[in-house]
Amino acid sequence: MVKLRIKKDIPDLKFILTDYYPNISAFEFTKEQSDSFDYIEKSIDARNVPSELKGLRTQFLSLHHFRPNDAKQILQNAINSSSSIAIFEAQERSVPSILAMLLSPLSVLFTTPFIRPFKIGRIVFTYLIPIVPLFVLWDGVVSSLRTYSVQEMNALVSTLDETENYDWEIGKIKSGPGVVLYLLGTIKDK
Numbered sequence: 490m491v492k493l494r495i496k497k498d499i500p501d502l503k504f505i506l507t508d509y510y511p512n513i514s515a516f517e518f519t520k521e522q523s524d525s526f527d528y529i530e531k532s533i534d535a536r537n538v539p540s541e542l543k544g545l546r547t548q549f550l551s552l553h554h555f556r557p558n559d560a561k562q563i564l565q566n567a568i569n570s571s572s573s574i575a576i577f578e579a580q581e582r583s584v585p586s587i588l589a590m591l592l593s594p595l596s597v598l599f600t601t602p603f604i605r606p607f608k609i610g611r612i613v614f615t616y617l618i619p620i621v622p623l624f625v626l627w628d629g630v631v632s633s634l635r636t637y638s639v640q641e642m643n644a645l646v647s648t649l650d651e652t653e654n655y656d657w658e659i660g661k662i663k664s665g666p667g668v669v670l671y672l673l674g675t676i677k678d679k
Contacts, residue, residue: 496525505542507533536562538570546574552672553578553635557645560637565649567674573655576672580633581661589667590629594622642672 496502506516506528516528533539535548536559546567552560567574580586601615615621637645642659646652658673 546572548576552576568651573675578636578670582636586633593625593629597622597625
C-alpha cells in the first residue's frame with residue numbers, strides 16, 4: 490500500500506478519480522494502492538460535473554485537449570457548483586518545450602525495458618515497429634502547441650461569470666529543465 494504524506498495531516502482525505510473515458514482497470518489498480526482513492530465508473534464530463542461531486546477539482550495535463558469554449562465551460566461549471574479548481578500543464582507553447590518533446594522518443598527507447606508488467610507487444614511496437622516512440626513524439630509536440638499560455642488562461646477567466654467570488658492565481662513555475670503552467674481558482678473566504 491502507498492502511504493500518502495498528506496493523509497497524516499488530513500486523515501479523511503479522499504481522491505475520486507473520474508474521466509470522460511474511464512479506464513476502470515487503471516482506477517482499480519490505483520484504488521488497490523491506497524484506501525485514499527476511489528473512482529466513478531460512469532463517464533464524467535468536466536464541462537458538466539454532476540452536482541453531487543463536491544470538493545477541489547483537478548486536471549493534470551489535460552486542459553490543452555479542450556477548445557476555448559469548452560475550457561470556459563469547465564471553469565464556469567466549477568464556479569456554478571461552488572467548487573475550487575486546480576489545473577496543471579507540464580509543457581508550454583515554446584521552442585524549449587517543443588525541443589524537449591523532440592527528445593521524447595529517446596526516453597521511450599531507454600525506459601521501455603523497465604516498464605512492468607512486461608508485455609511483448611510493447612517491445613514490438615517500440616523497437617521493431619516504432620509506433621510508440623513516434624506516437625509519443627507526435628502527442629508531445631501537438632500538446633505543446635495546444636497548451637494555453639498564462640495570458641490565454643487569464644483571458645479565459647476574464648470571460649466567466651461570478652469570478653469575484655474566487656481568488657484566481659495563474660502562472661508558470663520552473664520545474665527542472667521544464668515548466669509547469671497552473672490555474673488555481675479557490676473560493677474566497679466569506
